[in-house]
Amino acid sequence: MDEPDGWYAVALGADIEPSTSAGTRLFGHELVVWRDAAGAVHVWEDRCPHRGMRLSFGFVRGDHIACLYHGWRYDAAGQCRFIPAHPDLAVSPMIRTRTFPCRERAGLIWVRWGSTADDAPEAAPVEAAPVSPLRSLYLDAPAARLAAALGGAGSDGLARLDLAGSPVLVAVQPLAAAASAAHIVVPAAPEAPTADLARLAAACIALRRTIEGAAP
Amino acid sequence: MSLRLYDYELDENGYKVRLALGALGLDCETVAVDMVPGAEQTRSPLIDLNPLGTLPILVDGGTVLREAEAILAYLARRYDPAGTWLPQEPAAFGETLMWLAFATRELHAASLARRAALFDHPGDGPELESRSRAAFRVMEDHIVLRGLSGAGWFAGTGPTIADLALFPAFALSRDFGIDHEAYPGLRRWSRRVRGLPGFRTMPGIPDYH
Numbered sequence: 001m002d003e004p005d006g007w008y009a010v011a012l013g014a015d016i017e018p019s020t021s022a023g024t025r026l027f028g029h030e031l032v033v034w035r036d037a038a039g040a041v042h043v044w045e046d047r048c049p050h051r052g053m054r055l056s057f058g059f060v061r062g063d064h065i066a067c068l069y070h071g072w073r074y075d076a077a078g079q080c081r082f083i084p085a086h087p088d089l090a091v092s093p094m095i096r097t098r099t100f101p102c103r104e105r106a107g108l109i110w111v112r113w114g115s116t117a118d119d120a121p122e123a124a125p126v127e128a129a130p131v132s133p134l135r136s137l138y139l140d141a142p143a144a145r146l147a148a149a150l151g152g153a154g155s156d157g158l159a160r161l162d163l164a165g166s167p168v169l170v171a172v173q174p175l176a177a178a179a180s181a182a183h184i185v186v187p188a189a190p191e192a193p194t195a196d197l198a199r200l201a202a203a204c205i206a207l208r209r210t211i212e213g214a215a216p
Numbered sequence: 217m218s219l220r221l222y223d224y225e226l227d228e229n230g231y232k233v234r235l236a237l238g239a240l241g242l243d244c245e246t247v248a249v250d251m252v253p254g255a256e257q258t259r260s261p262l263i264d265l266n267p268l269g270t271l272p273i274l275v276d277g278g279t280v281l282r283e284a285e286a287i288l289a290y291l292a293r294r295y296d297p298a299g300t301w302l303p304q305e306p307a308a309f310g311e312t313l314m315w316l317a318f319a320t321r322e323l324h325a326a327s328l329a330r331r332a333a334l335f336d337h338p339g340d341g342p343e344l345e346s347r348s349r350a351a352f353r354v355m356e357d358h359i360v361l362r363g364l365s366g367a368g369w370f371a372g373t374g375p376t377i378a379d380l381a382l383f384p385a386f387a388l389s390r391d392f393g394i395d396h397e398a399y400p401g402l403r404r405w406s407r408r409v410r411g412l413p414g415f416r417t418m419p420g421i422p423d424y425h
Contacts, residue, residue, distance in 0.1 A: 138398035
């Protein structure tokens with residue numbers, strides 16, 4: 001599948017709690033999204049250089065993430081710093097994992113994908129007005145069909161959608177050829193009425209049904 | 217009180233009971249049964265305790281129970297007089313039973329998928345995976361909706377035996393090839409389950425987090 005350069009949302013910020021990690025995909029490439037104990041987010045290739053185990057299966061301690069297999073620990077720059085089987089070893093700078101520029105904006109975690117990945121971190125989508133997280137909706141449908149149903153994104157990477165009479169902001173994540181995610185936030189103060197959010201969440205389920213059921 | 221549990225360590229149904237024993241802080245004698253490959257539960261003397269030839273089996277004095285969900289309900293009613301884990305309030309009680317039924321029926325596909333993957337039991341892998349994903353999606357939609365109204369658990373206002381009955385299938389889903397990518401709500405909920413007093417792991421569920 002095409003992999004256009006750009007910023008892509010990979011999770012709601014609220015869904016990646018401090019000291020946790022989650023696996024996801026972008027264009028079929030496996031990524032780990034994790035938040036360190038201090039609250040900073042990181043998006044890396046989801047692969048421990050040692051045995052190829054997914055780092056998203058591992059665990060976060062402070063500002064390191066450790067692999068579930070053998071406990072190799074990586075710092076925030078993706079550099080391996082500690083190998084439990086060789087506690088006295090000064091770990092080679094060659095043992096590092098691929099990291100991607102990432103930012104938290106508009107209640108979403110964004111990753112910069114593509115050949116110019118390292119030179120435009122300031123081009124992350126601008127901060128929208130205050131938002132409340134609604135939910136991430138995972139669909140068995142291609143990202144293109146999801147994007148078409150949403151009516152196209154603005155320059156900030158967010159589509160504006162009227163959902164059950166309320167405006168929502170949606171970012172599309174192409175997971176794989178036939179799978180995508182819609183990360184949905186509500187442009188409102190955090191104290192939005194919960195009844196309203198519940199109504200919108202129900203509308204999300206209807207939206208997913210419509211898009212998955214639509215002819216390709 | 218003298219509780220005895222006939223159990224197989226890799227069995228997710230036995231794990232449900234172990235979670236409840238931990239949550240209630242109960243001591244229990246465990247009898248390890250050779251379920252795979254021995255199928256010991258299908259022969260005497262265990263078949264005399266449970267004619268269905270399934271695990272787990274709980275014996276408490278003269279009470280002999282099979283079916284993990286029934287055992288959970290029994291333990292809660294018998295040893296949790298405050299009604300925390302099996303709420304008395306009618307709506308919360310009904311919701312708890314609704315999700316116990318879900319754990320028994322809808323998540324049976326996940327149980328079969330895991331047995332096919334781990335133990336080479338017969339089963340249509342893709343079909344079981346698809347049904348498991350459908351069940352996890354229903355759980356995800358529910359827990360997301362609950363979260364938006366400020367509740368973190370499947371039924372009632374706090375953790376119940378419904379959460380304990382639902383947890384193993386999701387937490388073990390990587391055993392049969394379903395990652396947690398599409399279930400951020402369940403991911404956060406399982407972290408809450410892990411934080412419950414008396415929580416314990418089993419093979420396939422790491423000790424970290």
